[in-house]
Amino acid sequence: xxxxxxxxxxxxxxxxxxxxxxxxxxxxxxxxxxxxxxxxxxxxxxxxxxxxxxxxxxxxxxxxxxxxxxxxxxxxxxxxxxxxxxxxxxxxxxxxxxxxxxxxxxxxxxxxxxxxxxxxxxxxxxxxxxxxxxxxxxxxxxxxxxxxxxxxxxxxxxxxxxxxxxxxxxxxxxxxxxxxxxxxxxxxxxxxxxxxxxxxxxxxxxxxxxxxxxxxxxxxxxxxxxxxxxxxxxxxxxxxxxxxxxxxxxxxxxx
Amino acid sequence: xxxxxxxxxxxxxxxxxxxxxxxxxxxxxxxxxxxxxxxxxxxxxxxxxxxxxxxxxxxxxxxxxxxxxxxxxxxxxxxxxxxxxxxxxxxxxxxxxxxxxxxxxxxxxxxxxxxxxxxxxxxxxxxxxxxxxxxxxxxxxxxxxxxxxxxxxxxxxxxxxxxxxxxxxxxxxxxxxxxxxxxxxxxxxxxxxxxxxxxxxxxxxxxxxxxxxxxxxxxxxxxxxxxxxxxxxxxxxxxxxxxxxxxxxxxxxxxxxxxxxxxxxxxxxxxxxxxxxxxxxxxxxxxxxxxxxxxxxxxxxxxxxxxxxxxxxxxxxxxxxxxxxxxxxxxxxxxxxxxxxxxxxxxxxxxxxxxxxxxx
Numbered sequence: 001x002x003x004x005x006x007x008x009x010x011x012x013x014x015x016x017x018x019x020x021x022x023x024x025x026x027x028x029x030x031x032x033x034x035x036x037x038x039x040x041x042x043x044x045x046x047x048x049x050x051x052x053x054x055x056x057x058x059x060x061x062x063x064x065x066x067x068x069x070x071x072x073x074x075x076x077x078x079x080x081x082x083x084x085x086x087x088x089x090x091x092x093x094x095x096x097x098x099x100x101x102x103x104x105x106x107x108x109x110x111x112x113x114x115x116x117x118x119x120x121x122x123x124x125x126x127x128x129x130x131x132x133x134x135x136x137x138x139x140x141x142x143x144x145x146x147x148x149x150x151x152x153x154x155x156x157x158x159x160x161x162x163x164x165x166x167x168x169x170x171x172x173x174x175x176x177x178x179x180x181x182x183x184x185x186x187x188x189x190x191x192x193x194x195x196x197x198x199x200x201x202x203x204x205x206x207x208x209x210x211x212x213x214x215x216x217x218x219x220x221x222x223x224x225x226x227x228x229x230x231x232x233x234x235x236x237x238x239x240x241x242x243x244x245x246x247x248x249x250x251x252x253x254x255x
Numbered sequence: 256x257x258x259x260x261x262x263x264x265x266x267x268x269x270x271x272x273x274x275x276x277x278x279x280x281x282x283x284x285x286x287x288x289x290x291x292x293x294x295x296x297x298x299x300x301x302x303x304x305x306x307x308x309x310x311x312x313x314x315x316x317x318x319x320x321x322x323x324x325x326x327x328x329x330x331x332x333x334x335x336x337x338x339x340x341x342x343x344x345x346x347x348x349x350x351x352x353x354x355x356x357x358x359x360x361x362x363x364x365x366x367x368x369x370x371x372x373x374x375x376x377x378x379x380x381x382x383x384x385x386x387x388x389x390x391x392x393x394x395x396x397x398x399x400x401x402x403x404x405x406x407x408x409x410x411x412x413x414x415x416x417x418x419x420x421x422x423x424x425x426x427x428x429x430x431x432x433x434x435x436x437x438x439x440x441x442x443x444x445x446x447x448x449x450x451x452x453x454x455x456x457x458x459x460x461x462x463x464x465x466x467x468x469x470x471x472x473x474x475x476x477x478x479x480x481x482x483x484x485x486x487x488x489x490x491x492x493x494x495x496x497x498x499x500x501x502x503x504x505x506x507x508x509x510x511x512x513x514x515x516x517x518x519x520x521x522x523x524x525x526x527x528x529x530x531x532x533x534x535x536x537x538x539x540x541x542x543x544x545x546x547x548x549x550x551x552x553x554x555x556x557x558x559x560x561x562x563x564x565x566x567x568x569x570x571x572x573x574x575x576x577x578x579x580x581x582x583x584x585x586x587x588x589x590x591x592x593x594x595x596x597x598x599x600x601x602x603x604x605x606x607x608x609x610x611x612x613x614x615x
Contacts, residue, residue: 013565016425016565017422017426098394098403121547124422125422126421127406127419127423128394130394130404131394133362133391133393133394133395133398135398136395137366137396141477142478143391145362164540165387166549168486168539169484169485169540171484172479173481184530185534220402220435221430221431221432222430223430224416224429224431226426226429227427228426228427229425235593235595236595237595238594238595238596240596241607241610242610245607245611247594252593254555255611
């Protein structure tokens with residue numbers, strides 16, 4: 001079985017982003033970029049499934065500008081076998097939407113014929129939490145979203161997925177092929193070692209365009225403006241619990 | 256001439272002047288607004304988060320015709336349908352999908368249900384709440400309908416113009432949906448207060464059974480529900496609680512979280528946690544507050560031993576009053592806190608437990 005993993009290049013999770021003065025977008029020009037943390041977890045899970053004998057090959061894919069190749073190299077250095085880069089230069093006013101990404105990934109799934117497609121549950125830049133579900137819908141495959149545990153049964157061609165839901169942990173069973181999206185507690189992604197980073201340089205990254213995949217990138221969303229969130233007024237440091245209780249009762253009136 | 260008059264009337268009704276073509280489009284949109292709200296229910300009642308989705312429907316248009324969709328089976332479904340029928344003045348009909356298939360929240364049959372109901376009803380808008388159910392279902396259904404949904408809407412300024420947080424709430428993005436109907440969205444329930452005005456006794460919407468013949472056409476079932484393990488707790492629901500007390504890594508152990516629970520007991524509060532506390536095994540994952548956990552906006556949020564990472568702030572920055580107790584005076588949490596105490600959290604917690612009056 002082959003596993004396809006989708007990864008996204010985003011502003012590093014530790015960077016506090018600023019809105020551009022013209023309010024058209026978030027300023028990402030000089031920000032440090034990294035692989036989306038949920039995508040790292042997706043790569044790690046695919047590698048673990050391969051190491052456990054449940055999969056033979058792990059293919060990483062991304063949709064993005066030329067610079068996104070770095071993210072694919074990271075996935076290859078972690079241990080992915082090869083990669084596919086769907087080149088797309090985004091327009092800030094008409095961002096690439098999850099539906100378009102899902103259609104591109106569907107085209108890749110049809111080409112590659114994987115038994116499992118693993119994605120992160122959301123990208124930490126657009127915070128959409130949509131692509132995996134849309135991909136599953138387009139392919140008419142079952143979906144296991146927000147996964148905190150995945151067990152693949154090769155014989156039965158099923159995956160048992162524990163999901164993080166509002167009320168606790170839900171377990172579902174999916175027929176393969178399926179789409180799984182990762183939650184934070186699925187695993188602890190490995191670091192790429194220097195030898196593996198060197199080895200990754202000789203692994204293949206295939207480049208394609210959405211047009212070659214016959215995917216029409218349509219955007220039905222227009223960014224009107226981007227604003228800073230309202231600032232909270234400065235707080236005060238209190239010296240005692242009594243003072244706190246007094247403030248909560250008489251000033252904030254929340255007790 | 257007729258069109259000009261209509262434009263003028265439209266502009267007058269809206270009470271402000273502006274570009275004519277936009278208003279004409281606005282007016283025609285307004286007339287065609289009809290919304291499907293995908294609701295969740297529990298114990299025979301529509302969940303509060305779904306009542307917030309009804310408030311969002313009202314924010315789209317005051318004269319919105321709302322159909323409320325409920326799925327499941329058995330007596331609790333029908334009790335919930337009755338609750339739904341009188342839950343909001345805009346509810347025009349309640350659609351009930353009564354089948355074992357919908358007893359569990361599996362995205363595959365639910366997305367087919369949503370597609371079928373949308374194709375029959377031709378709604379201009381479809382709303383679900385950003386719960387794990389809504390987030391799982393809505394994008395799949397949107398893909399089946401070939402439209403792009405909007406995640407986590409926090410404000411609605413026009414029927415197709417929405418505000419949503421991006422970058423862990425560090426920016427607010429206003430987007431205009433320009434695609435085909437339906438315009439689909441998940442809403443952040445803490446941003447829309449459910450209506451409190453009581454409904455006139457006479458206004459009860461009709462309850463209709465959904466035609467489920469589409470289920471026969473759907474190919475064999477590809478997913479099955481196994482079980483749900485949840486922590487039974489008497490605490491109020493985290494997402495809707497008025498007061499939330501949260502512990503971070505500074506709590507040091509699961510044992511110490513019991514102290515927080517005691518305080519929560521006194522305050523009638525829900526207990527929350529940071530990712531660090533969940534990862535360390537102090538509390539179960541469903542208590543996590545943040546970008547990837549639950550979003551809360553209570554009246555009072557008290558954080559003990561929470562540093563205030565970007566990802567945590569994303570889940571609580573809209574709380575009305577924030578209190579932080581941390582021994583590190585430079586912790587970022589103090590930048591959003593209204594009241595802070597720099598000191599040992601166990602001392603403060605102990606003192607609060609002694610001095611806090613019993614409530615609720």
